[in-house]
Amino acid sequence: MSPLRIILVGLGARAQFWMRVVRDNPDCTIVGLVDPSETARSRALEQWPLATAAADVSLLGQIEADAVLLATPPGGREAQMEAACAAGLPILAEKPLADGVELAARYVEMAETAGVPLMVGLNFRFLPVTQKVLKLFDEQVGLPEFGRFTYERWRDGWKPNFNKYPLTMDQPMLWEQSIHHFDLMRYVYKSEPVLLFGKTFNPSWSMYRDDANVSALITFASGVTVNYQGLWQSNWQAPGFQWRNECARGVVVQNDQFGDLNYALHSDATLTSVPLPPYEQWINDAVAVLAAFVAALRGTAPLLCSGRDHLSSLRMVQACILSSQLGQAINPADLDLGAKREIGPFNQNALQQRTSL
Ligand SMILES: NC(=O)c1ccc[n+]([C@@H]2O[C@H](COP(=O)([O-])OP(=O)(O)OC[C@H]3O[C@@H](n4cnc5c(N)ncnc54)[C@H](O)[C@@H]3O)[C@@H](O)[C@H]2O)c1
Structure with missing residues (x-):
């Protein structure tokens, strides 16, 4: 079978990982490179000299290809x-699909109308540690009932190899980072959020124009309640992470977003560390995302992380923003104006104040 011919659109920081991951996958190749920046195109062409480079997406209709990676x-x-x-090119898009639910929903409909598969690269779902958490729930500690998710980071937005647009965008923490965390919660709890009370804020030392820190109390339909704190502007260089889930027979404690997984049954005196396979950060998870995309296009597996599924995680982000603005809890499902569902007077009111939703 000939390799899947990919056009890579956007040749910045994240694309550097994708170029390596595609190169290591014999089932894929890059045939097109798109970026308005000439510097970015030249850098990418050094790695893929046979690809056709262009400054805009008119290239997509001009060369033979099988998929687009955004x-x-x-x-x-x-x-x-x-x-x-x-x-008619299938799309693998980096998260978040858009910086607003309404726009993302339009993209999903556009792809569905065109019959184009649309996958969002939610790489954190594919981490060995995430897969093992699911197994622990199933085989060791039982179903989670509540949890605490803390992600504390002083993210230096001026670092040369970091993207710069988050410095000036609206709600950078939520759209860029919490989207991963909210998606992980839906994924491991296998349940949809029904109530979210959020507060976003920006400390005095923040280098970001808009709120870089988030607190939220989130309730899922299954009853799971999560205390969430996500910080891009903590005030210490050393990062902190803990996702602790309280389950029917004990706890699951993840102390690093890429690993350090532990569990304890109720009467255990200490945590038991859970072995995980060797893992290269930002690479193995992208390898798995690409493999899943290719499998879906080859028809050997269903499409994972579809654009439509992603809308439910984006609604959590938007609900958090709205909740913080209104000082009231929001059901993320109420943001789906396309759905023919009854919106209670309280939420209707909230939505009227934010017609952009
Ligand atoms: N999944 C992950 O773990 C992960 C990690 C980092 C970034 N990301 C995501 O990857 C995406 C890109 O982030 P990044 O860090 O590479 O940003 P970046 O700013 O470093 O790179 C973006 C590139 O896109 C180019 N670009 C802008 N408009 C374009 C257009 N209309 N057509 C073609 N190219 C265009 C820019 O010139 C730039 O080179 C974002 O959605 C981000 O959230 C995901």
Whole structure:
């Protein structure tokens, strides 16, 4: 079978990982490179000299290809989505699909109408540690009933190898980072959120224009309640992470977002460390995302992380923003204006105040 011919759109920080991951997958190759920045194109061409490079997405209708990988900032993907759909090219898009639920929903409908598979690269679902957490719930400690998720980081947005758009975008922590965390919660709890009370804020030392820190209390339909704190502007260089889940027979404690997994049954005096397979950060998870995308296109597996599924995680982000603005709890499902469901007077009121939703 000939390799899947990919056009990589957006050649910044994240694309550097994708170029390596595609190269290591004999089932894929890069045939097109798109970025308005000439510097970014030249750098990418050094790695893929046989690819065709272009400054805009008109390339998508001009060369033979099998799929598009979007590694662009989430704001302003309209032309990219339209070009991919017009060319009938399946899309693997970096998270978040868009920087708003309404726009993301439009993209999902656009892809569905065009019959184009749309997958969102939610790499954290594919981490060995995430898969093992699911196994622990099933085989050791039982179902989770409540949890605490803390992600504490002083993210230096000026670091040369970091993307710069989060410095000026709205709600950078939520759209760029918490989207991973909220998606992970839906994934491991196997349940949808029904109530979210959120507070976003920006400390005095923040280098970000808009809120870089988030607190939220989230309730899922299954009854699981999570205390969430996500910080891009903590005030210490050393990062902190803990996701602790209280389950029917004990606890699961993850002390690093990429590993350090432990559990204890109720009467255990100490935590038991859980062995995990060797793992290279940002690589193995992207390898798994790409493999899942290829399998779906080859028809050997269902499409995972679909754009439509992703809307439910994006609604959590939007609900958090709205909740913080209104000082009231929000059911993320109420943001789905497309759904023919009854919105209670309280939520209707909230939505009227934010017609952009
Ligand atoms: N899944 C993950 O773990 C992970 C990690 C980092 C970044 N990301 C995501 O990857 C995406 C890109 O982030 P990044 O860090 O590479 O950002 P970046 O700013 O470093 O790179 C983005 C690139 O896109 C280019 N670009 C902008 N508009 C374009 C357009 N219309 N057409 C083509 N190219 C365009 C820019 O010139 C830039 O080179 C974001 O959605 C981000 O959230 C995901």
